[in-house]
Amino acid sequence: MPVIPIGPFHPALKEPEFFKLYVKGEQVVGVDIRIGWVHRGIEKLSEGLTFEQIPFLVERICGICSNVHPLCYVQAVEDIAQIEVPDRARYIRVIIAELERIHSHLLWLGVAGHLIGFDTLLMWAWKYREPVLDLFELMTGNRQNYAMQAVGGVRYDIKPEHVPKILEVLKTVEKETKKAVGMVEGDPVTKKRLEGIGLLTTEQARDFCVVGPTARGSGLKIDVRRDDPYAAYGELSFDVPVYTSGDNLARVLVRMDELLQSVELVRQALDGLPRGEIRAEFKEVPPGEGIGRAEAPRGEDIHYVKTDGRNTPFRHKIRAPTYANLPALSVMLPNYTLADAVITLGSIDPCFSCTERVAVVDVRTGKKRHLSEEELVEISRKHGA
Amino acid sequence: MRAEELLEEIKQKFGEIFLEGGLKPHLGANPRIFVRVSKERILDAAKKMVEMGYRLCTVSCVEHMSFFELIYHFSLDQEKVLANLRIEVPKSSPRVDSITSATKGALFIEREIHDLFGVEFVGHPDLRRLILADDWPKEVFPLRKG
Numbered sequence: 001m002p003v004i005p006i007g008p009f010h011p012a013l014k015e016p017e018f019f020k021l022y023v024k025g026e027q028v029v030g031v032d033i034r035i036g037w038v039h040r041g042i043e044k045l046s047e048g049l050t051f052e053q054i055p056f057l058v059e060r061i062c063g064i065c066s067n068v069h070p071l072c073y074v075q076a077v078e079d080i081a082q083i084e085v086p087d088r089a090r091y092i093r094v095i096i097a098e099l100e101r102i103h104s105h106l107l108w109l110g111v112a113g114h115l116i117g118f119d120t121l122l123m124w125a126w127k128y129r130e131p132v133l134d135l136f137e138l139m140t141g142n143r144q145n146y147a148m149q150a151v152g153g154v155r156y157d158i159k160p161e162h163v164p165k166i167l168e169v170l171k172t173v174e175k176e177t178k179k180a181v182g183m184v185e186g187d188p189v190t191k192k193r194l195e196g197i198g199l200l201t202t203e204q205a206r207d208f209c210v211v212g213p214t215a216r217g218s219g220l221k222i223d224v225r226r227d228d229p230y231a232a233y234g235e236l237s238f239d240v241p242v243y244t245s246g247d248n249l250a251r252v253l254v255r256m257d258e259l260l261q262s263v264e265l266v267r268q269a270l271d272g273l274p275r276g277e278i279r280a281e282f283k284e285v286p287p288g289e290g291i292g293r294a295e296a297p298r299g300e301d302i303h304y305v306k307t308d309g310r311n312t313p314f315r316h317k318i319r320a321p322t323y324a325n326l327p328a329l330s331v332m333l334p335n336y337t338l339a340d341a342v343i344t345l346g347s348i349d350p351c352f353s354c355t356e357r358v359a360v361v362d363v364r365t366g367k368k369r370h371l372s373e374e375e376l377v378e379i380s381r382k383h384g385a
Numbered sequence: 386m387r388a389e390e391l392l393e394e395i396k397q398k399f400g401e402i403f404l405e406g407g408l409k410p411h412l413g414a415n416p417r418i419f420v421r422v423s424k425e426r427i428l429d430a431a432k433k434m435v436e437m438g439y440r441l442c443t444v445s446c447v448e449h450m451s452f453f454e455l456i457y458h459f460s461l462d463q464e465k466v467l468a469n470l471r472i473e474v475p476k477s478s479p480r481v482d483s484i485t486s487a488t489k490g491a492l493f494i495e496r497e498i499h500d501l502f503g504v505e506f507v508g509h510p511d512l513r514r515l516i517l518a519d520d521w522p523k524e525v526f527p528l529r530k531g
Contacts, residue, residue, distance in 0.1 A: 209490025227462040319443035
């Protein structure tokens with residue numbers, strides 16, 4: 001059976017990953033994903049750093065959603081030490097997290113457009129992502145890796161003069177996102193490229209334990225912001241958008257809805273922003289264990305921290321959302337054409353630096369057996385790939 | 386409170402699998418449920434959790450002097466509760482049943498723990514290397530403390 005290898009180092013890929021697509025003519029019939037080229041041993045590194053140093057380390061797990069890992073981590077530690085975070089800090093956490101979701105989803109929207117040959121959408125979405133990054137620079141000094149989260153609160157305050165600028169950017173994003181929804185839904189070619197492709201049924205989504213927009217596009221109403229309210233989400237009102245069709249179009253529409261939702265959430269948080277301190281003092285972290293969860297742009301992120309009374313964690317376990325979503329590709333890719341594989345891969349918004357490892361689903365439709373590396377080579381030789 | 390009721394429900398459903406359990410306060414939301422279950426029956430426990438509607442988030446492995454502690458984090462999203470099942474796997478024979486037949490969500494998680502800690506998951510359909518390179522020496526587990 002012909003195999004089309006892509007990666008691990010390939011001019012078209014942004015991160016090192018390796019896909020083997022098994023094809024019959026135009027049809028993809030099986031897939032083998034191998035990742036592990038960006039494994040940096042962050043969990044082990046974390047065991048050698050103090051509780052206050054770790055946010056800077058975990059911030060560098062991912063270059064796009066760089067706020068969500070420190071947020072999860074500090075929540076886990078706050079849980080252990082029972083630190084009460086000041087109200088103002090909780091609201092600032094929401095503002096940063098939602099602005100991050102906006103820029104991440106806009107980035108993704110552009111990439112998705114690019115993957116289906118709709119480069120106008122790429123230019124256009126990234127154009128409106130830029131001002132959001134400028135906001136981060138204004139508020140924290142950095143466009144990425146904003147170093148905002150700290151155990152007990154946040155490191156920078158939002159100044160009154162920032163608020164009008166934030167509101168202005170939100171207005172533009174809102175207006176342009178609404179246009180984009182029209183562009184995707186109203187354009188028959190774009191719709192045809194997305195509709196009914198890369199199907200993940202609700203049952204499969206539940207079985208593979210997928211999270212985030214991938215789950216919500218398949219009819220699972222889960223969202224950590226609602227299901228385990230952290231920061232100030234318990235005090236803000238928002239919906240969890242759900243689509244039941246489970247195809248690529250559903251995952252696009254979920255993210256579009258979330259963009260508008262995030263705009264609204266930032267407005268609510270700015271509106272209700274309480275006065276006061278932004279960081280609570282803490283002396284030491286007692287022995288114990290804590291779990292921090294947050295809804296990253298790609299889905300649920302979870303950090304487990306165990307402490308033994310010293311100044312460093314005894315164990316720090318991290319599970320990024322793409323790690324939970326990737327295995328589901330083994331049912332989403334087969335039975336569609338090779339040209340659709342790219343957008344289906346893109347539709348889970350994979351982040352391999354987050355996943356930092358992961359790998360290998362070899363499902364060959366029909367037989368569904370698992371093959372070893374040697375067997376694969378053997379097969380590909382025999383059938384003259 | 387809802388978490389207490391759910392802990393009671395788990396206790397009822399689990400029967401003899403349930404060794405001990407309790408709630409741990411969690412700021413701002415429902416308390417976390419922690420339950421210790423017997424290692425031999427973890428597959429049954431996972432099946433019961435999935436039946437009750439829980440979703441597997443991940444599994445954390447922690448190394449202690451003589452055993453590995455595996456913590457299975459299950460989320461019951463609509464009830465806003467996170468339940469954690471805890472088992473102890475002796476270091477002298479680090480083998481435990483795979484829960485992949487209860488939920489496919491465990492496929493990658495168990496392979497990762499197998500790579501980094503050397504815990505063997507009996508019944509896993511494909512326990513190949515996940516993170517480590519193919520030429521990494523056998524019996525060397527990077528996250529073990531020594």
